[in-house]
Amino acid sequence: NAGVTQTPKFQVLKTGQSMTLQCAQDMNHNSMYWYRQDPGMGLRLIYYSASEGTTDKGEVPNGYNVSRLNKREFSLRLESAAPSQTSVYFCASRRGTGGPGELFFGEGSRLTVL
Amino acid sequence: GENVEQHPSTLSVQEGDSAVIKCTYSDSASNYFPWYKQELGKRPQLIIDIRSNVGEKKDQRIAVTLNKTAKHFSLHITETQPEDSAVYFCAAARGNEKLTFGTGTRLTIIP
Numbered sequence: 001n002a003g004v005t006q007t008p009k010f011q012v013l014k015t016g017q018s019m020t021l022q023c024a025q026d027m028n029h030n031s032m033y034w035y036r037q038d039p040g041m042g043l044r045l046i047y048y049s050a051s052e053g054t055t056d057k058g059e060v061p062n063g064y065n066v067s068r069l070n071k072r073e074f075s076l077r078l079e080s081a082a083p084s085q086t087s088v089y090f091c092a093s094r095r096g097t098g099g100p101g102e103l104f105f106g107e108g109s110r111l112t113v114l
Numbered sequence: 115g116e117n118v119e120q121h122p123s124t125l126s127v128q129e130g131d132s133a134v135i136k137c138t139y140s141d142s143a144s145n146y147f148p149w150y151k152q153e154l155g156k157r158p159q160l161i162i163d164i165r166s167n168v169g170e171k172k173d174q175r176i177a178v179t180l181n182k183t184a185k186h187f188s189l190h191i192t193e194t195q196p197e198d199s200a201v202y203f204c205a206a207a208r209g210n211e212k213l214t215f216g217t218g219t220r221l222t223i224i225p
Contacts, residue, residue: 042215045212094210100209
């Protein structure tokens with residue numbers, strides 16, 4: 001099992017460009033999440049999908065969109081990148097049923113917006 | 115929504131000594147409190163968690179305590195080793211709902 005796989009691992013964009021971060025999990029988890037990590041700010045939730053077919057905003061959704069393509073895949077799109085979106089992005093998944101459970105993270109995607 | 119505060123932001127301890135990291139939460143309905151460890155350049159990984167029906171949980175050199183009345187919980191690492199150097203995050207949630215993370219503590223173990 002690969003767990004949570006996200007691509008790309010590194011990306012440099014110019015202001016105004018768009019891109020999509022891809023995420024897939026092979027653990028048959030119901031819930032998937034996108035976090036961003038900035039120095040001194042911890043892990044902040046951008047969007048999440050509690051189950052296939054649903055998506056909800058987290059703490060910092062502005063400038064992002066998401067798509068839960070199917071149970072395995074959850075993508076994050078930046079329509080018009082801004083320097084403030086320079087960050088490390090983590091996708092994560094969780095069983096989502098039968099009580100609280102471990103959140104499994106991908107390896108992270110480091111995005112730089114110039 | 116939930117708000118989780120974590121202290122200290124940095125912590126240095128001599129190898130072999132104990133380290134304590136503290137978190138407070140705001141939502142009295144939160145009932146799940148995990149701790150994640152993130153080594154440099156790696157993904158966060160769960161090291162221990164506690165549910166609100168217990169006050170303490172231990173796993174070898176690490177332990178977590180929970181005070182529901184005061185709405186705070188703590189991570190205790192005893193007999194620290196160099197491999198304990200990392201950033202530690204606490205988090206809180208209502209059951210299966212989304213986790214809210216603290217801002218992290220960078221722990222450095224001094225040989």
